[in-house]
Amino acid sequence: MAEPLRIAISGLGTVGTGVIRLLETNRDMVERRAGRAIEVVAVNARERHKDRGVDLAPYAWVDDMQAMATRADVDVVVELVGGSDGPALTLARAALDAGKGFVTANKAMVAHHGMELAELAAIKQAAFAFEAAVAGGIPVVKGLREGTAANALTRIYGILNGTCNYILSEMERTGADFDAMLREAQEKGYAEADPEFDIEGVDAAHKLAILAAIGFGTRIDFEGVRTAGITTVRASDIAQADALGYVVRLVGVATLEDRADGSHRLLQRVRPCLVPFRHPLAAVTGPTNAVVAEGDFAGRLLFQGAGAGDKPTASAVVADLIDIARGQVGAPFSVPVGQLEACVEADPGERVGRDYIRFTVADRPGVLAEITAAMRDADVSIESLIQRGRDRDGGEVQVAMVTHEGPERCVTKALALLEGSPSLTAPPLAMPILKD
Ligand SMILES: NC(=O)c1ccc[n+]([C@@H]2O[C@H](COP(=O)([O-])OP(=O)(O)OC[C@H]3O[C@@H](n4cnc5c(N)ncnc54)[C@H](OP(=O)(O)O)[C@@H]3O)[C@@H](O)[C@H]2O)c1
Known part of the structure; x- marks a missing residue:
């Protein structure tokens, strides 16, 4: 059997301890599937002496993120701290810069810095994986x-x-x-x-x-x-x-x-x-x-x-480690980072669909006419309209409608026409109807 894949884990909270438990519980199966053992070498968190319900004695404790990222006896650094910047990002940059594989569950960091980290991973030919960052245990x-x-x-x-x-x-x-x-x-x-x-x-x-x-x-x-x-x-x-x-x-x-x-x-x-x-x-x-x-x-x-929880999220983290142990390391974002397309944003007003719109209005004559006039002037066609009875003190009522299919810009225009109207006692809420 090949040499073990040696990992360091930063962050020993819900997910970090979940990963340690999974690697203990499913050790033999993981080894068979990965083609080699996955061994924890070093760990860290904020508080060294906290009882975490897992035995940390076999692992080196490393307080300094930089030292953690550059240890000679570590192949892959696993970041389970969280936060888009701060220690998680310091660790990510240092680990990839040192040519280590890097696995994270940190969606905030990947959403904000994923491109930079993927570029660094490509330069250093290092693995960068984040299955656990989206929807927990779902692959x-x-x-x-x-x-x-x-x-x-x-x-x-x-x-x-x-x-x-x-x-x-x-x-x-x-x-x-x-x-x-x-x-x-x-x-x-x-x-x-x-x-x-x-x-x-x-x-x-x-x-x-x-x-x-x-x-x-x-x-x-x-x-x-x-x-x-x-x-x-x-x-x-x-x-x-x-x-x-x-x-x-x-x-x-x-x-x-x-x-x-x-x-x-x-x-x-x-x-x-x-x-x-x-x-x-x-x-x-x-x-x-x-x-x-x-x-x-x-x-x-x-x-x-x-989508969350110690076990499902640990399952996703270890799936990434198994891939790395097998040498199956593709482009983190499906195509090489340099070839990802920078897209212009589509105009949301061009979305064609149906919407639910709820108004909270003063309970007096003429209000409904004002709303329907705004809809007419903005070219919004109403499919159904429901007016709920007065609330207990008779001060306001709720009017809800569903529109016929049309461009979203018309709904936006109708709401703009009604903005500031004294008839509206609370901001309206528009929700699109999801298309099949
Ligand atoms: N929880 C989930 O179900 C879930 C699901 C998907 C993704 N995630 C992601 O997984 C990551 C971890 O989440 P979690 O729920 O496991 O968080 P958590 O329970 O709060 O654990 C965070 C860990 O990071 C440690 N930590 C915080 N600041 C640190 C620092 N400056 N240096 C070293 N360690 C530090 C904490 O140490 P102490 O224990 O000593 O305080 C703790 O062990 C986050 O990015 C989260 O978004 C979580």
């Missing part, structure tokens, strides 16, 4: 990079944040409002104490930017992801959607459009959407993730599973 990075490599993908979309999906599907199940379900998600450990990155859609945007780059062969453009979170979704929106045949999910959608000159335009968006009951994403509940990729030859593919 979607490998699926897109290898399984669909023969396809032109035109759309990649999915439920990329388990916290939001838990909150929305629990709102749907219980009828409770957002704040109550966020508190419950925090109590059950599905949401961080500071949940902003999750509920504002930033975490999903990190993952979408990475998937788009791999699936389309384009340069990562995290700044280009148009992002809206779920904090404005009300229990009444979910009830309304249900009555119309939809569920509400936070969906990240990336589309690639062909241009006449052979170049492409990229549109990346994360926002709450209405998903038809019959669509496979509608059945995805709780903290589960799911990704759909549409290929010209493979058709529609669905990847679904646990």
